[in-house]
Amino acid sequence: MKRAGIIGGLGPESTVDYYKLFIDKYQQRVNSRQKLPELYINSINMYNIFQFISENEIDKLIDYVGKAAQQLESIGADFIVIAANTPHIVFDEVRKQVDVPMISIxxxxxxxxxxxxxxxxxxxxxxxxxxxxxxxxxxxxxxxxxxxxxxxxxxxxxxxxxxxxxxxxxxxxxxxxxxxxxxxxxxxxxxxxxxxxxxxxxxxxxxxxxxxxxxxxxxxxxxxxxxxxxxxx
Known part of the structure; x- marks a missing residue:
């Protein structure tokens, strides 16, 4: 079973919903409430994201989100998602910084x-x-x-x-x-x-x-x- 890596905190409310919904849909798939998926969450700061975009500091945005993805890969995530729409401004650039698959929203x-x-x-x-x-x-x-x-x-x-x-x-x-x-x-x-x-x-x-x-x-x-x-x- 592959382990998910979630770049969260973008914002915290929806990260909680991602976590709960992922578990629920996984359990529906396996038809059991006694089984759980394995995952990692790397919670970063959405206000940093907003600042980088507002100030057109796209390189800093790529570096910030890219490092979050690399950290998830380094601890064993088999694939990665960014749990928000806005940071997908740099999705293509971030995807190049890891070897595991990333899923685009x-x-x-x-x-x-x-x-x-x-x-x-x-x-x-x-x-x-x-x-x-x-x-x-x-x-x-x-x-x-x-x-x-x-x-x-x-x-x-x-x-x-x-x-x-x-x-x-x-x-x-x-x-x-x-x-x-x-x-x-x-x-x-x-x-x-x-x-x-x-x-x-x-x-x-x-x-x-x-x-x-x-x-x-x-x-x-x-x-x-x-x-x-x-x-x-």
């Missing part, structure tokens, strides 16, 4: 949208995820549409993600505002699926809150982790 999410038949996906996340192209490029290179909110809405969503959701705070007023943003994207841009491109977003947006399917990047990522555990090379 962006690639996995694109595959799922294709399976679902989504033709114009909406993307919510931190401002870094929405304003940079690393997520959108996965769709563009396949001539697929992907839509983000307005710059003003991006700033608001980012503020609420960082100040509230990253700290485990869910407010009803914030949820109403998020739903309003999504409804506007449906009406004005015709999105037919919504990518929850921040692993804290499932805390506030649930299936049925809006008229279109929600695409939970964390759950998709964890599904790939479980597949990797049992994959024969």
């Amino acid at each position: 962006v690639e996995a999410t694109y595959e799922r949208t294709k399976e679902m038949g989504i033709e114009n996906a909406g993307l919510l996340g931190t401002k870094f995820t929405m304003e940079h192209d690393f997520f959108k490029e996965q769709f563009w290179k396949h001539q697929e549409k992907i839509t983000v909110p307005s710059e003003e809405q991006q700033a608001y969503l980012h503020e609420k993600i960082v100040e509230e959701l990253e700290n485990g705070i869910v407010k009803e007023d914030t949820k109403k505002d998020f739903i309003q943003v999504v409804n506007q994207m449906v009406e004005e841009s015709g999105i037919d699926g919504l990518i929850l491109g921040c692993t804290e977003l499932p805390m506030i947006l649930k299936e049925g809150d809006v008229s279109i399917p929600l695409i939970n990047t964390m759950e998709i990522h964890v599904d790939k982790m479980v597949e990797q555990v049992f994959r024969e090379e």
